Amino acid sequence: MDEQLVKKLQELYSIVKDEISESLKKGSCTIIISHKAIAAVDIKLAEEVLNNPKNTLKVLEKFFSQKLGINVKVRIKDLPKDRWIRIRDIRSEHIGKLIETEGIIKVSTEVRPVVVAVKYYHNKCGGEFWYNLFGEDSDKEQFIRFKIEKPKVCSVCGESEGRFVEVERKTVDMQRLLVEETPDQIERGEQPAQIIVFLTEDLCEPRMERRTIPGTRIRIVGVVEALQNSKTQAVLDLIINAVYIEPVEKDIEDIKISEEDELKIKELAKSGDVLNILARSIAPSIHGKHYEHIKKALILQLVGGVKKIRSDGTRVRGDIHMLLIGDPGTGKSITPDSKIVIIDESRKINVVPIGEFVDQLIEDNTNKVILYGDTEILNLLDI
Template sequence: MEEEIREFQEYFSTALKDDVFNLIQGYPKVRSLAVDLAVFAQQYSDLAAAIMEKPDDYQKAAEEALRKTVEALGGQVLQGSGKPRVRFYNLPGKEILVQYLGAEHLNKLVQVQGVINLMTDIRPKMQVALWECTYCETTTKNYPDKSGLKPPILCGKCGKKEFVLLESTSDFVNTQYGQMQDLLERVQGSSTPSHIDVWFEDDLTNVVMPGETISITGVLRLMPRLEKGRAKSSIYGKAFDVVHVKKEEKEFEDISISKDEEQKILELSRNPRLQELIVGSIAPSIWGHKEVKAAIALQLFGGTPDKLLSDGSKVRSDIHVLLVGDPGVAKSQLLKFTELLAPKCIYVAGRGASGVGLTASAEKDKAGEGWVLKAGALVLASGGLVAIDEFDKMDKDDRANIHEALEQQQISIAKAGIVTRFKAKTSVLAAANPKLGRFDSNMQVADQFDIPPALLSRFDLIFTMRDVLDEPRDRKVAEHILKGLQQSAGVKAGTSEKVKVEGIESDLLRKYIAYARRTVFPRLTDEAMEKIKDYYLELRLLGNKTQTFPITARDLEGLVRLSEAMAKMRLSPAVELQDAEFAIALKDFVLKDVFVDKATGKLDTDVINLGRSHAKADRIRTILNVIRELERQVDLVETNEVLKRCVESGLDEQEAMRVIEELKRQGELYSPKAGFLKTAVSRTWKE
């Protein structure tokens, strides 16, 4: 290896001389020299190829050359765990997917890109074990591997087999275990991403967090498996010893777009029917629901990311959409199609997803030796979308875990001394059923949502999807479904065909979305800003007259996000008047469908944000005040007397009775015996 060491030393002292000086000045805090292997190969092609074929041998040669180079330049470094490391990266050729790592890559230097979904805390690893013979006290070194510590076979001096491990004088290095999976955008449709164990050592520990996208260079190793306690299996596991790690920041950078495809994307963006074509390409097998499809289209494009306010706080750019509908109205189909179309998406079902499975967690590892940080769906899909079906079936505690992720776009963990945050810049498309299974036209729409108001208020758009008995509409739905089935009759079962969409081929649309998200960052024009402001002020003025809250400042931010997404759909750097008008029309549709108080016919966002309209809050206050006034006179208050006084106060008797029953369900009131009421606690009800 003398010739190879000389070549390494020559390269380090010339091409990387400044980097070596930086290492000397920063040592021991800085103790790695990064070597771009693609650049190195231009000068030493044979040696670069040898490094990739036999990385263990040439890694040692490179680090010996680095030691000599440092000493030649007047520096001093430690040996053992403190010695400087050479970290090769940017290998010539393409990166390999985790799912394709196999026997041909064993013990070779390869480069893989993926996302970290699990990470342990730092642990000391013995890299040089020192053993003492119990008979002659001769010490012997060996190098443990991942299969465990093994004493020497024989003492080199006396030939005995009894040894004791000298832990205090053995050499240790920091190590960290993680798990990496293929990027979602590189996995087609609903395919499951492949995983691999990864090991970080020395100055590579505490560099990455779960949920981060990284490109790693390393050596693929075999991991022996035990069967029936002791017997070795002939099937081995695999793990990755990391040599170099680089964080990837750009969205969808891994989705390859050729020059021809880019030209098609630009031509499509100039089509005057662009918005109609894209919306029509969202689940074309499903008839109708144009507004819902438009919302999903805008959600896929998203708003302008990384906006900062003057005080340094960030503004959410991801759009959250909730679909609440009767059974059989294609909610799940819309979610599944979105999963296939979105460049980066995770689909989960509410029944099978726990709160920590959606967010993140800190748990004891299987061996009980430390803590493991696990990233959930909202973290792993950061920069993309999570589709949550049966959102209403999730446990209440689990739903509470996603509050922070929906608004702050981060997930905080504070457990057993671990305090950390995960990035969760993820859009959420959720689907749920009404509380009673189907919508009841006689009830307030918002009262039929089995989702807490605090969580509902995080969604930018909420749609109701109702199965209405309507002969002309039913005829169109039937014709659309049957025609689609007729056309697909020739497709053989079990074949894997691309999803065909009306107007735009699905692969092109997928790349169009990725191209827009990574290259277009629109800003509001004065005209668009004035339009949004006028709409907001108009509704606030209406609320002042009707004593309701038709719109809030949170809705204002949502309108900006929708407008930016519309501009991004057009690949426009500016949010223009037409974009604001489209966003306002969509918001107006939702307000009139969901946010109207059925009793008064007035727009009121309190029906969602507080779980009751302003008018209903007044009715509750009136009823409770009547009951408390009567309680001062008698121990038990007659229900009929309460209803009589409520009618005298201007309330409808049936509505008053409905409110009383609701207050009983909520625990505000109870019936000590039939026909009588009593307040559960003595307190003043607050709006």
């Protein structure tokens, strides 16, 4: 390994060593590194991670494995904004590149072992060699085929004559996800686009199961690959080989409470008025006796109670079912003197009361005012 590169990687290690230590304490052999940390050390290395992720990740894994004395997997997160791509915008130009996207899991398969390499014996020269089916040898083939094929040439002697006898297989765990665009990413008239995402090795561990449940919204960092189902098929399917995934909405078990947070929680619990304090923290600009009851109901829906055992041995569960019924428009009304920000055609910013602004609109567009009972409706659909 180049001395200059080793120096840069040592610098990177000094930045992320605390996170690595924390991960190893939990028994994980996965190192998650922010792309921002790599860019802070060396821009060229950061660009290589984006444009040549497979080879660069191998280099990173080799360095950290030697440094820590154990085999580790390196995962990359926090890509630059220009690498965030909608599922429908993924094209052939992205093949072999590292990208980031987001979507909702529609289908999640069971974790299954997949053969990634086969060890062959060549009867002519007596040599044995590993033949990688995809992934590591993707430089020789620009697409993935989930099919075991015998090599055409011996890697030991370079001859094609003779028989290749299978000796051993190497497998890894793999899971397939069907991910669909989220509603907020879709413009009017568009149908949500979908893409297949493959998870392998540590991304399939039992601890990751909660993150791959259908309906979960996830953020994906991965390498775009082309999938060919048969040798004669000219049209390829684009898929993502995941490098890192995380749910957009964190699971409650993933939330870390610091010592400072713990002290604040205990102090709050001793106050004796915790329900009212928490209720007032929800939408503080909306106030009044009617709204306080709604806020308290929301708090009670958010938390669980404590299981109790009575003197006769019967158990009382801590959680109860609660149904909050109310007007979905609650808290949306504002008074005429509420201030709003208006930007006119000259880009000048004005702060005016909303009542005054609406009165002026009605005065300027009297021919577009429709009377509906006692209500004046201003129809400005053509503006």
